[in-house]
Amino acid sequence: MEFFINCNTSTLAPYTVPLDAEKAAHLYRRLGFSASVQTINAAIGQTADALVDTLINEALTLPVLPAPAWADWTAANYPADEDAARQLRNDQLEEWKISYTNALLNNNLRERLSFFWSNHLVTETDVYNCNSFLYYYTDCLQRNAIGNFKTFISEMGLTNAMLFYLDGAYNNGSNPNENYARELYELFTLGEGNNYTEEDIIETAKALSGYVNRGDVDCTPVTFDATAFDAGPKTILGRTGNWGYDDVIDILFEERPYEIGGFICKKLYEFFVHPDSTDDAGNAQVIIQQLANTFVANNFEIAPVLSQLFKSQHFFDDEAIGVIIKSPFDFYLNVVKETNFAYDDSFVVNAIDASRLLSQNLFDPVDVAGWQRDRSWINTNFIIGRWLSIEIILEGFYQNNQEQFRTFAMDAVGPANSGTSNPDIVTRAIVNKLLPKGILDDEYGNALSAFAEVEGVVQEYYSPDYIPGGQSLWMLDMSAEVPLQVYLLIQHIARQPEFQLK
Template sequence: MAVTTSCNSSTIQPYIPSAINPWDEARVRHAYRRIGYDASKAMVTAALAMSPNDFIDQLVDEAFNEPNWPTPVWADYTNHDYDNLGLDFEEETQNNHHELRLEVINKMQNNGLKGRLILFWSNHFVTELESYFASNLLYEYYHTLERHALGNFREFVYDIGRTSAMLVYLNGFENTNNSPNENYARELYELFTLGVDNGYTQQDIVETSKALTGFNHRVNWTYPINYDSSTFDNSVKTIFNREGNWGYDEVIAILFEEKSPLIAQFICRKLYTYFISPEPNEVVISAMADSFGADFNIANVLKLLFKSEHFFDEKSLGTKIKSPFDLTMSYLKVTGFTMQPDYLDAFVWYNNMMGQYLFNPVDVAGWQGDKDWINSSTITIRWQIFEWIIWHTLNEFTEELRTFAIESSGDSNDPYIITKSIIDRFVPLELFTPTDYQIATDIFKHNIPQNYYDDGSWNLQWDTVPNQVVLLLFHIIKMPEFQLI
């Protein structure tokens, strides 16, 4: 498959604001859209008072220091615990899974980078909840993502491979000395660390699968999987030309000792295409990999990327198509509307309807993102869901819609200024032509006679304003630019 190269030629060197590339609202919003899920007006104002360097440090450090989710009471419950408590296993399990999904949504809203990285890593170290359907296994998997999201990648790889969710999903539980299964060994190299056909052979997979045996003991499907030495393959294995009676620990050690440059390149390419553009810049990726390969510190390589002139270059703005979570979470963040828990629940299902069901990616390779999110069917689903959301907004946040318009425009009474200020909060780049803004302005003005605008008697205190904002929002969600990040 042909790969298009990025047209952004800026380097990994630190971003220094200039007349050509200023530290302005557009770049602050760009940073918040990519690093988190957009920002309120107050957040943008506060960021503009900081240097770009300090701003990025603050965002990454806050995510790194974000407390983990308090351990839920059901974190280690098996089916027998539910039975002993007189609870229905399936009903409680569904409730627990929903509770955890809401926790991720709250994290996306309260600390965008931590929530974004949990989603990113769940789409890298993929499992599918439907394959194991046990709350305790999901919690162990989630907690591993949460603990390592900005930590050491080597430790991340080690810990994720021993989670029961991963052992079930990639058949590690079925891999024994008498009946080897190569699936986890293959995905460890192909999807998690090296990339397809990059630095390993089929024989390396065969030998590695032998070293990964032994994780085969549990009571039933709701119990954690433990190591059983009787099912471990005690033969001598040769992995990356190194010979010994290797086990799980040695596999991870040898992998990082022998293949660190390839691992660093593979992961940095994935971080780049997720946070910057689907079109890779090999020079920037190599510079990231040089840094990352030295210590595999995720937070440090993200700071390097986010502080770069490459990240803040105008050619980095609007280069990606929003995922379902980008759409819904950024809408909540930009508007500042606080949804009640019962309606926030609906956002879990909205994202599912748009193709992104948390903890259930489409397959072992995860969601590919960008252009895969949009086709003739999914775009109409996106429009329909946002029409529902906007109608709910009008019913529940009538006065907040007025406040949103006042805050966006500085309480202007010029319909063009109001319209443009609202649009610019939802899109990464200015609209293609001034005419596009004028069309939107006419929609916002609705059927109010023009003379009320001409003589200045119309203002944002009019009773019609919430409905006018809603009409504009209906128009915005169908703009091509609204789908970009």
Template sequence: MISDTSCNLASLDPYVPSAENPWNVSKINHLYRRVAFGATKTQVIDALNQNNPSALVDFLIDEAIALVPGAAPEWAFWNRDQFEAAEMANEDNDINFYQDEGKRQMIYDFLQNGLRDRLTLFWSNHFVTEDQSYRSPAYQYQYYNLLQFHALGDFRQFVYDIGISSAMLVYLNGDENTRDRPNENYARELYELFTLGVDNGYNENDIIETAKAITGWVETNDIPWGPITFNPGQFSNDTKDIFGQTANFGYYGLGSPDDVIAHLFTQRETLVANYICGKLYTYFVSPTCNEGIVAEMAQTFITNNFQIAPVLRQLFKSEHFFDQEAIGAIIKSPIDLFATHFKQLNFESPPTLASLNSLLGRTTTIGQEVLNPIDVEGWQGDEDWISPDYLIGRWEGVQNIINTFYAQNQTQFGDFLNGLPIGTLADGFVNNTLQGEQVNIVVKAILDYFLPRGLEDQTLFDEALAIFKEFYPENYYEPDAVAPILWTLDLSGVPDQFYALLSHIDELPEFQLK
């Protein structure tokens, strides 16, 4: 495995391509693997031709900001009676059916969109809820819609809105938080997991008093799985002491100085900014945090009134993000592994229902069921994704994608191979003019395309080359020899060669990295 980025000493200054540090396929795929779920061949070629990483980052962020949340399904605001009536009409349409519809939509969005949905996944593992806990498919949709809406926006408003979302109210018992019996679950996680970090700038009294400030969001009007609204009669209408200041704190809206969320961001802005930027850094750059870089990001966060997009622009454009030490420094999550490979193969666009079900099932099997993290702390990621039990599932899942693609699309598979930007990836030749000994250039181009740093070890490269070449006699690769035919990309057996190489790549440790 490649080491983490603890040796990454590059700054947050914008990366400008040079002869010594060129803009290339490795950096383009690095950007797309981190901020989206891989790049198509067209995106790689366009980015190479543009040769302007900062402009590409601006485009990806602007595109994400402009993308509206997905359309609401017909059941987006149903209550439990309506779901039960639907099941009575069709026994296959039970609660799990609708929850899986929501999960498939999320997988679909990963494959069709970019940064907005990468961040939606990130925030779902930050503001954690578990849909198997609150059960309502409507709450699931409303929560997911909220994640998409705020993905790159105002983090303060995000915190405010997520706290009174139905999914979160039920998940952390906010719907039981009354003036006579304050429930501290959400208040504790608000500080410990969502804004400040464990034991960082708050004490037990702050939790107790904050729980009182967010009482009252308990009104259901006796409609199971219906809207949960504020009941002023259940609000603790007393003075509270939070962060050493007293007021009748409550959920009044961020324009009020007595709003408990506004108070948090006023009194603890540096701590909040450092904590959130630290999480963004470890997710997008490296599991080992560079505190100096994070501090600079945090200042950008504060300066821009806790808008998320400016922090990401600064980070993704930087020399630090594109430094060689950052490339291949993170272990792929199950979603990264399958969705990115699916997209880089240009398997299906748009994906079919069968493919969505397959991807959902396989990511769930090896530990990452979307909208249902393992607990309130979420998936811890990186090395936790690799275990003896999960590793076999990772290999088999990627191989299944390759097998299905090859079995269903042998002609398309050949088109995919010839369509790869090998002529752009490997200097000195164009796709269909190479022959003979240039096979090593093709193999290197493919390895560089699917592995973050290619294969730097010559022995490992020679092994991959031998697997690719074994389909034809050695003299096919010797242009100076007398042979009935020389190897080219047009030979009928070339798709089989690439199938063997991709199957080999699947099992390489380097393939588990992004």
């Protein structure tokens, strides 16, 4: 597979051309987990300015997932029998994964962002092993996903999931634990080695101490113990005082605003626009700096940065389309969104399980640095796993309701061609719907063959002279073979390199 060099030289000037199908699909693939033909059609002719405003406002106002019944459970709420307790914990975890994945499918930008931040402000459930902590961690992600980044960092550091994952719950003033202080700078706000010192980490750890009161029951929330806080003077990023937790956050954002802006905007850029932000061929570094300026000027509000980026010529440049490798979650969720196939929780469970097998285990990134994304998603084993798993998922959709494959094809070609007798029209429409940049001409011939040359459909069926009077026997809206043809075509497309991109 070719890996793209970032040659995007467009600027952050507004993109003012009314959206066509390609640009609208690009927007929905990046700001959510893609969209149906109907949603894309509704976007055609809108301006980026109006549609992005709609999606951002939706993200800002969406309610978070409601708390499950077990949101505040501790070990005392579980059965005394260890096996029964373990099974109940596993059932709750699966329930929450299903709820959150359904949110990914339905909540566009807000959940795309919460998913992004879960791979930035990383915790791992298999480390802290507490479902109530997971709920509040997820709640923090959703509430702050498109809010104020300084508030986000402040709140996240005091979630029980983070306190246990990065050892804040063991950070005693008499014996400081530096783990969270190090990652706060290196991974969460500044980037490795970016204008902080080892002494800053040591002093910051002292200022973050005291959140160690863990109770004597598993899953008991952590509280502050003043006797475990280092009350001495600390010098952090050049400022000296008896600093505590809130002071650390204030000093960090006051003393290093542009370092934070550059680091976070670089990660947003690589996630939403192009995985390579350092290529000399384009102007990504200029774009990132301008976004960082916007971030700082707006007191670290996330929405203005995204608004500027998503409305820009740079975002809609042809060089930005189809250049990001789909994560496993993209791979499966995009299919169901783009085809508009009916799904239930069994599909969601299959998508979660298949993604885990492809190394994207929901709520369990590989380590504190998170999934490295893009090129890491593709190797010999993973690509075979994608092929096999998507075939199983498509087969399930086909067995459940064959006619929805015909419906998808008719949606793709549009009302004017719903009764077409030309397989080229159908194949071309489905290829263009499922692939961000289409397909090479030679491979398109294979796709057309996958659709048209189906057992039981002789080629003469497509001839307008098959029936006297100039009528073809085969028609998209009537022929019995159509669902099978569409099913086989999608299977063929799903094996193509272009299908791995968004």
